[in-house]
Amino acid sequence: MKNILKVKVFRCDPETDTTPRYDIFHVPEIKNMAVLDVVFHIQNNQDRSLAFRSSCRIGMCGSCAMFINGKARLACRTGVATLGTKELTITPLPNLPVIKDLLVDMDPFFEKYEKIKPYFIPEEGRKDFCSVPEGLKERRLIDEMLECITCGACYSACTIVTTNPEYLGPAALNRAFCLIADKRDGGGDERLRIVSDSNGIWRCHGQFNCGEVCPKKITPTWTIQQLKKRSVFKMMGIHL
Amino acid sequence: MKGIRTITRQGLDISLKTEYIPNLQIWKPMQVGMWAWLLHRITGVALSIYLLIHISLMSIVILRGQAFFDALLGMLMGSKFFKVFDLVLLAAVLFHSINGIRLILFDIGVGIRHQRELFWVGTAISAALFILATLRLLPEIVS
Amino acid sequence: MNKDFNALAWLLQRITAVGLVLLLGIHFWLLHFKTHGEVIKFSDVSMRLHTWTLVLIDICLLIFGLYHASNGIYSIVQDYSVGGNGRRVTLWVLMCGGCVLAIIGGISLFRFLYVAG
Numbered sequence A: 001m002k003n004i005l006k007v008k009v010f011r012c013d014p015e016t017d018t019t020p021r022y023d024i025f026h027v028p029e030i031k032n033m034a035v036l037d038v039v040f041h042i043q044n045n046q047d048r049s050l051a052f053r054s055s056c057r058i059g060m061c062g063s064c065a066m067f068i069n070g071k072a073r074l075a076c077r078t079g080v081a082t083l084g085t086k087e088l089t090i091t092p093l094p095n096l097p098v099i100k101d102l103l104v105d106m107d108p109f110f111e112k113y114e115k116i117k118p119y120f121i122p123e124e125g126r127k128d129f130c131s132v133p134e135g136l137k138e139r140r141l142i143d144e145m146l147e148c149i150t151c152g153a154c155y156s157a158c159t160i161v162t163t164n165p166e167y168l169g170p171a172a173l174n175r176a177f178c179l180i181a182d183k184r185d186g187g188g189d190e191r192l193r194i195v196s197d198s199n200g201i202w203r204c205h206g207q208f209n210c211g212e213v214c215p216k217k218i219t220p221t222w223t224i225q226q227l228k229k230r231s232v233f234k235m236m237g238i239h240l
Numbered sequence B: 001m002k003g004i005r006t007i008t009r010q011g012l013d014i015s016l017k018t019e020y021i022p023n024l025q026i027w028k029p030m031q032v033g034m035w036a037w038l039l040h041r042i043t044g045v046a047l048s049i050y051l052l053i054h055i056s057l058m059s060i061v062i063l064r065g066q067a068f069f070d071a072l073l074g075m076l077m078g079s080k081f082f083k084v085f086d087l088v089l090l091a092a093v094l095f096h097s098i099n100g101i102r103l104i105l106f107d108i109g110v111g112i113r114h115q116r117e118l119f120w121v122g123t124a125i126s127a128a129l130f131i132l133a134t135l136r137l138l139p140e141i142v143s
Numbered sequence C: 001m002n003k004d005f006n007a008l009a010w011l012l013q014r015i016t017a018v019g020l021v022l023l024l025g026i027h028f029w030l031l032h033f034k035t036h037g038e039v040i041k042f043s044d045v046s047m048r049l050h051t052w053t054l055v056l057i058d059i060c061l062l063i064f065g066l067y068h069a070s071n072g073i074y075s076i077v078q079d080y081s082v083g084g085n086g087r088r089v090t091l092w093v094l095m096c097g098g099c100v101l102a103i104i105g106g107i108s109l110f111r112f113l114y115v116a117g
Helices: A035-046 A107-115 A137-145 A153-157 A159-163 A170-180 A188-195 A209-213 A220-235 B014-019 B023-027 B032-058 B060-078 B080-107 B112-142 C005-033 C042-048 C052-078 C084-113
Strands: A004-011 A021-028 A065-068 A071-074 A087-091 A098-100
Touching: A004 A035, A021 A035, A035 A087, A065 A153, A071 A153, A071 A209, A107 A170, A137 A170, A153 A170, A153 A209, A170 A188, A170 A220, A188 A220, A209 A220, A209 B032, A220 B080, A220 B112, A220 C005, B032 B060, B032 B080, B032 B112, B032 C052, B032 C084, B060 B080, B060 C042, B060 C084, B080 B112, B080 C005, C005 C052, C042 C084, C052 C084
Parallel strands: A004 A087
Antiparallel strands: A004 A021, A065 A071, A065 A087
16 A cells, blocks of 8 residues: 655645645655655646756755745755654745745845845955865864855854844845954955844844754754854954 | 745734744754743743842832731741742742753753753652652641 | 954853853852742841942843843844844833832842941
């Protein structure tokens, strides 16, 4: 007897609907099925109008982040078996406007990302190469945080983002740290000033939701703590 | 994306919204960090209100004089309700301070990787101190 | 020193937090565990406050407590998308309210000290 999954999917088409609804689908479970396989099955065989994002299907691009059974996760990296139930509830990521069904508008997320100048800014007046010794402690910190695939899960999980739409959010602040802490980059002071705004690092109160949902096992709370440390030292006139 | 009409969370039908309260659902299974934050905030607000009342009451001596102060404190400290209230206050202070110390440890970079364990250790310490205080105060409440 | 009020407020919140943990510990012990539940009278308070260290503890408690509470409340307000004007008004209300309460508290401490009790 094949296992049948009961899948409740959030549906909303702004062109035709005035209120959203949940559609129930029954999907036969296959071995090692991921939630992405589930939505593909629905789209291919049951309802062609289901809208969702996906690309690489191997947890690298960050496109398929959805709210699955109460938690923001990558659909391609969430095995149905790990959910521990045959009933799935799939809704779009919170804290972001819904375009259609499971598709969210990532613009607010990326606008905040852009605010912190997420690109390399060369140091003024440097004529030679910057030497970064192997095994440098701060490189290890940055290397872990560089894994971010901007999927938006952390941004969706943080309740401070929900209550304060101006808050920069964990992903943007994490990216800011990667560059501020990088010896080779020259824009550290400017970025630190940007994140030390009252809608920046100071809005983080250690909920740890971001670390719970990150598919790359990053803990933005930790990164933000590092930024707070740098900001306080800068305020006291101590330069790290 | 600018040309596409979007429906924000605010525009959604309320019957669906109440069934789906996004960030709160991360509580099952219990997400310790969220509980810690929420309780810290609730106790913080409660203690701020208490502080306001406490300073006002103690300062009543300026307006009403010594005899009034003695009578007021006599009435308050003599009542059983007040003693129970004192215990509730202690619980709030204990939780808020000990979780606060946990937060300060994070601020200096200690223990972020073990935030759940620190929460449970802190709660255990608060509970132990609270039980000790209750035992101490119980004879006065019950008598 | 750079003018980063957010960082300064954050730092002072931590400093007052540690201060309060210690001071409140002393305050609770003095008032609840030393007295064994007898009703406190004006004269008891007056006598206690004739030691300058205890006056200092009470004044520090007042200032630290009011700062920590006001900053905490303001932090909560900042966590919501309150408009710029709302924030400014709240900030001034908290600052003025805090100062007023500190002054009232200070005056009442004086009252305990300088009336024969």
